[in-house]
Amino acid sequence: xxxxxxxxxxxxxxxxxxxxxxxxxxxxxxxxxxxxxxxxxxxxxxxxxxxxxxxxxxxxxxxxxxxxxxxxxxxxxxxxxxxxxxxxxxxxxxxxxxxxxxxxxxxxxxxxxxxxxxxxxxxxxxxxxxxxxxxxxxxxxxxxxxxxxxxxxxxx
Numbered sequence: 001x002x003x004x005x006x007x008x009x010x011x012x013x014x015x016x017x018x019x020x021x022x023x024x025x026x027x028x029x030x031x032x033x034x035x036x037x038x039x040x041x042x043x044x045x046x047x048x049x050x051x052x053x054x055x056x057x058x059x060x061x062x063x064x065x066x067x068x069x070x071x072x073x074x075x076x077x078x079x080x081x082x083x084x085x086x087x088x089x090x091x092x093x094x095x096x097x098x099x100x101x102x103x104x105x106x107x108x109x110x111x112x113x114x115x116x117x118x119x120x121x122x123x124x125x126x127x128x129x130x131x132x133x134x135x136x137x138x139x140x141x142x143x144x145x146x147x148x149x150x151x152x153x154x155x156x
Contacts, residue, residue: 031116031123032113032115033115034112034113035114036110037059037109037110037111037112038109039106039107041110043061043106043112044090044100044102044104045103046064046099046100046101046102047099048100049093049099049100050093052116053089053091053094053114053117053120054088054089054112054114055086055087055088056085056086056110056111056112057085057112059085059106059109059111060082060083060106060107060108061083061105061106062081062082062083062107063079063083063102063103064077064079064103064104065078065080065101065103066078083104089104091120094117094121
């Protein structure tokens with residue numbers, strides 16, 4: 001992690017930014033803190049407790065899960081997807097109050113707007129349904145990669 005500073009701009013993806021009233025967007029913007037990561041830095045690690053939600057302001061991240069499900073069972077990390085500016089991650093563990101189901105690394109130098117768990121719960125109530133819809137998408141990505149597997153399996 002290079003540095004941390006307050007952010008005046010949220011970089012919020014329009015998918016859930018439109019669900020918030022203007023005063024909610026202002027409160028959210030005030031609560032976000034920009035954190036800079038160098039290429040290769042681990043931003044979150046699979047199995048860790050969730051402490052924050054991340055919105056990518058600049059750069060590209062790679063999402064990886066440990067291969068404990070293929071016939072090789074290598075336990076090595078396998079790329080599941082890449083995320084770019086305006087996309088977010090870290091909501092799943094906060095929504096489900098469970099350990100992280102994947103690791104996310106900075107593929108390039110990355111700036112993330114970070115929202116701690118308390119502010120996430122307080123400010124993003126109107127967006128929880130939208131974020132919850134992504135659970136099915138995450139499970140489909142895992143099934144495509146490993147066959148029948150659930151997010152719950154990744155937390156073991």
